[in-house]
Amino acid sequence: MQRKEKHALFWGAGQLAIMAGGIIWFGGAGLIPLELQLYLCALCLTVGMAGYWSGTQFFIGKLRAYHVRWMLPVILTLSGFFYYLWHLNNAWLPPGSAAALGLVMLWGGSRLVSVNNRYRWLGLTLMLRGGFNLFSAASLSPDLYKVWFVGTSILKVLTMLGLIYAVQDEIQQRYARTIDSLSHGFLIRDRRGYIHVANERCAKLLGFNSAQELIGLHVCDLLPGLTREMADHYFFRFEADGAEYPIADTAIFKLRNGNHLPVELLGSPYVERGRLYCLVQLLDISERKKKDDLLYQAARVDPVTGYCNRHALSVRLTEEVKKAAAVGRECAVLFIDLDKFKRVNDSFGHAAGDELLRNAADSLHHLLRPTDVLARFGGDEFIIVIADLAPNSAEQMAIDCADAVIAAMAKGFELSYHAISVTASVGIACYPHHGADSDTLIRNADIAMYAAKKAGRGERRVFNDAMNAVAKNALAIDGALRDAIEANEFYLVYQAITNAHTGKLTKVEALLRWNSPLLGPMPPDRFIPVAEDSGMIIALGTWVLEQACRQVGLWKHSVLDDVTISINVSAWQLADPGFVTLVSQALIRNGLSPHQLELELTERVLIEDAANVQTVLAQLRALGVGISLDDFGTGYSSLSYLTQFHLNTLKIDRAFVMDIEHSERSNSLVHAIIAMGHSLGLQLVAEGVETAGQAAILEKMGCHYLQGYHISRPILADDLLHFAGDRAAPQAQPDFVI
Numbered sequence: 001m002q003r004k005e006k007h008a009l010f011w012g013a014g015q016l017a018i019m020a021g022g023i024i025w026f027g028g029a030g031l032i033p034l035e036l037q038l039y040l041c042a043l044c045l046t047v048g049m050a051g052y053w054s055g056t057q058f059f060i061g062k063l064r065a066y067h068v069r070w071m072l073p074v075i076l077t078l079s080g081f082f083y084y085l086w087h088l089n090n091a092w093l094p095p096g097s098a099a100a101l102g103l104v105m106l107w108g109g110s111r112l113v114s115v116n117n118r119y120r121w122l123g124l125t126l127m128l129r130g131g132f133n134l135f136s137a138a139s140l141s142p143d144l145y146k147v148w149f150v151g152t153s154i155l156k157v158l159t160m161l162g163l164i165y166a167v168q169d170e171i172q173q174r175y176a177r178t179i180d181s182l183s184h185g186f187l188i189r190d191r192r193g194y195i196h197v198a199n200e201r202c203a204k205l206l207g208f209n210s211a212q213e214l215i216g217l218h219v220c221d222l223l224p225g226l227t228r229e230m231a232d233h234y235f236f237r238f239e240a241d242g243a244e245y246p247i248a249d250t251a252i253f254k255l256r257n258g259n260h261l262p263v264e265l266l267g268s269p270y271v272e273r274g275r276l277y278c279l280v281q282l283l284d285i286s287e288r289k290k291k292d293d294l295l296y297q298a299a300r301v302d303p304v305t306g307y308c309n310r311h312a313l314s315v316r317l318t319e320e321v322k323k324a325a326a327v328g329r330e331c332a333v334l335f336i337d338l339d340k341f342k343r344v345n346d347s348f349g350h351a352a353g354d355e356l357l358r359n360a361a362d363s364l365h366h367l368l369r370p371t372d373v374l375a376r377f378g379g380d381e382f383i384i385v386i387a388d389l390a391p392n393s394a395e396q397m398a399i400d401c402a403d404a405v406i407a408a409m410a411k412g413f414e415l416s417y418h419a420i421s422v423t424a425s426v427g428i429a430c431y432p433h434h435g436a437d438s439d440t441l442i443r444n445a446d447i448a449m450y451a452a453k454k455a456g457r458g459e460r461r462v463f464n465d466a467m468n469a470v471a472k473n474a475l476a477i478d479g480a481l482r483d484a485i486e487a488n489e490f491y492l493v494y495q496a497i498t499n500a501h502t503g504k505l506t507k508v509e510a511l512l513r514w515n516s517p518l519l520g521p522m523p524p525d526r527f528i529p530v531a532e533d534s535g536m537i538i539a540l541g542t543w544v545l546e547q548a549c550r551q552v553g554l555w556k557h558s559v560l561d562d563v564t565i566s567i568n569v570s571a572w573q574l575a576d577p578g579f580v581t582l583v584s585q586a587l588i589r590n591g592l593s594p595h596q597l598e599l600e601l602t603e604r605v606l607i608e609d610a611a612n613v614q615t616v617l618a619q620l621r622a623l624g625v626g627i628s629l630d631d632f633g634t635g636y637s638s639l640s641y642l643t644q645f646h647l648n649t650l651k652i653d654r655a656f657v658m659d660i661e662h663s664e665r666s667n668s669l670v671h672a673i674i675a676m677g678h679s680l681g682l683q684l685v686a687e688g689v690e691t692a693g694q695a696a697i698l699e700k701m702g703c704h705y706l707q708g709y710h711i712s713r714p715i716l717a718d719d720l721l722h723f724a725g726d727r728a729a730p731q732a733q734p735d736f737v738i
């Protein structure tokens, strides 16, 4: 029961006590001994007065705990006094009671009238009753009892109405205040789509002057493009069996000033008097959307040249291949590598390197039609997609374009402080002859580019089957991988991750190395995709997990006692139903506490089977294992992953860190990622830190951890132990706490 309802209860109790007194006096004559009758009447009158007094105090919020403590002794004393009076002359009982009550009512009524608007009506009726009681007391004779009874009953009804109005108004005001104080917009719609309740925040969000203006509108009046059928369909979702709440949607609201507002809607069912309504919370997500758009752009636009990046290219090429397949056309992919770029970078610095890339990209872009695509694929690699070509013309068109590219590059570039000429090697692959999908076309164009490079600088080559040796190389890798675990050909190296603030070595990333007797040392970038294609990655990942945990177990009681080990996990491993058990067993077997293990995932992993991944990650988090998102910013970067998957660490990709000193764009992007990570309570690790300048900038930006050649290259376990020992000695500052 609410506070104000309790107040009414006090009054009700007072009213009942007075009625009981009346019954005892007028109906009890002859049935109860007179002495007892007198005392009970005195007691009822006092309880009645106390009820009215305390109810009034309560209404205006002035009833204190000590009032209640004194109530009983006061009632007993006062009732004794009244009993004494009635005892002297029991004819005083009706007029005396009416007078005493009248006084209390006049007092209570005047308090209510003067204190609060809501109770004015109640106070007036109470004063009226008080006056009537005093008048009756003065004139009461047994002949007028009936008149008194009718008069007082009418007034009582008026008081009750006043009371109901006051309490209802109080409850409604409280309800309105509560929903108005919500920081989110809030509305309740009925089955037909009409709005019944809305708060001020909702009105403000949607550009209305007050919540009142929204009441009675149809939801279709708020959302452009929303039809009545769609609004009905939305409601049906709340009636569906097994639906989980809140139901989350996003929508763009059209405001009255013509602007559009992106909003997240959280809908829940709400039943009132047996009727189902839909309660919708509206969250303004324009800021979030802006950041998402920024990340979206960052994930698709190359920060140095401003043209497409690798991811955007893959999307566009897939589209072009699909279009070409649908209408029997062709398209061509040109893989371009600038031959002397590294030397430019090393000799003249990153700024000159970036300027060269920008100039080269611009002159490539001049050669293209609006429908073609230009992308920076990697450091000094560009890809051109020539789209929508007539059947059997792609190869010739691509050759002409490659010649134009080589000529354009050979002309040289006037940079700010240097004149530089570069040569380009170009590989060509055409759809449908050299591949039927984007990955194959890029891979084959890449193979052709290597062939061009081998043939000398400034060459072009069209892909052919003979070049497939490289692809066959993948087959060779696949074959050699099969027995490599048993043959002990793998080992792990460890790369230090240090606290950006204190320099303390806090985490270590385990990286896989393969020294194949058949193929020689093989970088993970080459054999991991092959292991993923063949499914062998599961066995390999299990080996890495066990080895890494075993190594951390061996580091116990050393300077690396409480280090956290970070290992890369592929999508295949997460999809394996036994993965969580595998992790928990590896922890137990090697005596590691779960916080010492962090699993690194890429955004691709998160997207591929989002529902399953979410479940597995929830289980791993429940276990206490950390989850970190690798290469953030290069893929499909979306804020929703960060909140949806309960990650605890974000690794900022090397591509951004690399340019942080020279590119304003990379700098502000890293800044934005760090700020966003902070606001989501995530730990941030910057990858690929190669210079002290980068480390200093990142530390200043609030990045928590640093990893890269500037601190240490990936090294063997024993070397890392020495490295950590050397590093630990002079550190006196406490570890950074997030």
Ligand SMILES: Nc1nc2c(ncn2[C@@H]2O[C@@H]3COP(=O)(O)O[C@H]4[C@@H](O)[C@H](n5cnc6c(=O)[nH]c(N)nc65)O[C@@H]4COP(=O)(O)O[C@H]3[C@H]2O)c(=O)[nH]1
Binding pocket: 495, 510, 511, 512, 523, 524, 525, 528, 541, 544, 567, 568, 569, 570, 600, 630, 631, 654, 687, 688, 689, 690, 707, 708, 709, 710, 714
């Ligand atoms: N230029 C430059 N590079 C730096 C710097 N600091 C670290 N690196 C390199 O960046 C890579 C970081 O690992 P990653 O992003 O997880 O990327 C890893 C990871 O995706 C994958 N990988 C490595 N080990 C495993 C493994 O055990 N399992 C799985 N599934 N993937 C692995 O192979 C990728 C490449 O690994 P690595 O060749 O060892 O290359 C490592 C590391 O040697 C720096 O300052 N400058």
